Amino acid sequence: MSSDDKLISDEHLNAFIDNQLDADEKSRILASIKSDNELSHRACELKRLRELVQHAYELPSVRPEHARPSRAMRGSLQATAAAALLAVGGVIGWITHGQQYPATNSLDVKAMYLDEEKAFQTARVDDAPTIQGGRKILLHISTDDPQKLEDALNTTERLLQTYRARHVPVELELVANAGGLNLLRADISPFADRIEDLQFRYEELTFFACQTAINQMLEREHRNQVPPLLPQALTTPNALDQILTRLQEGWVYISV
């Protein structure tokens, strides 16, 4: 632990993480973090804790307004109106359900997830666990086979369409590494327009390119310059790490 590290109290470091310091103080702590692994580790732990808290309450349990009337809604008039509305809604829902979601429209996509005992399980994506009322799905593409690339986009679109139609919140990441990088390379991707269109229509979709795979490609092809990625693509340091982290966080994993 350096002398700077000792000078920076936990309160101070918290304020830094929470962006509560002025520019000078921030610069001082940034400089210390750069030269002090211990301090850097402390800062990372604090950031990680914040992310865990945010993750734990991303979408809290559904408000129980229909399960238990709140104080403001108590009263016979409201109850009668609610019952009538429920009945009408139920009938309409019953009639339209068959049209909207015929039995053949279930998402027959195999997905993997970690159960409570941290054992890997596979199931249809629809049967995989729902987290906090919404779905979090990671699609992984690692081949340059154009047919597989197209499959990845088709699966992505189908999942997003279906969950949107069902009003189920969804967060979907498409992670590309190895040959799958071709999907997100601006110079050779055969699906640039489609990706732009998908991103435009679905903000809950994120594309990630694996930085490790990009570095390996540069080495393999003896190139100095990083190939341009599509503007919709973000990078993740390592696809495998991303997948493992997401599995730990309860996401379901689909390999295309």
Added chain:
Amino acid sequence: MKLVKLFGRNQAFRQRLEGNRDRLFRIAYSWCHEPALADDLVQETMEKALKKSNQLRELEALDTWLFSILNNAWRDHFRRSRDTVDIDDIPFVSDSSPEEEGHTHQVVTEVRGAIATLPMGQRQVLTLVDLEGCSYIEVANILGVPVGTVMSRLCRARRALKDRLLETDLMRDAETDETPTRIRRIK
């Protein structure tokens, strides 16, 4: 002209109030971990906000104002149920267990369980900062405590969470579990 302005402001106020319902519920839920109670607290907050809307001078201050009303509603709830104990000193035991929340993911359950063990004062500061991104000064205003208290509560809360969460097997596994070979192709 004044009437039109007033009407416009009321409309904007109501819209923003309704738009804040889910955020209020999230914070209320993170404090009490009871969906029904959280819903009641939010409803009470919305009612009070509507009644006292003339007290809000700037719409920009709506968020802080709403959270302080929520905090008052929460404290009132406690006063009604526990007259003799200081709300800030109550150590909460975990009100959820893996068995009860079998459908909930382990990480979420553990983090919520850890937060549930924090004294209420620390829990409120932590959730307002982490979930709502409130500044320390805003939190101080919402809870009616000095900024120094906000900082020390936050610090103690994060130390406690670190001890509970980052030292557990779960997090160690997440950091060290080198199991790429266990991933198998599934389609």
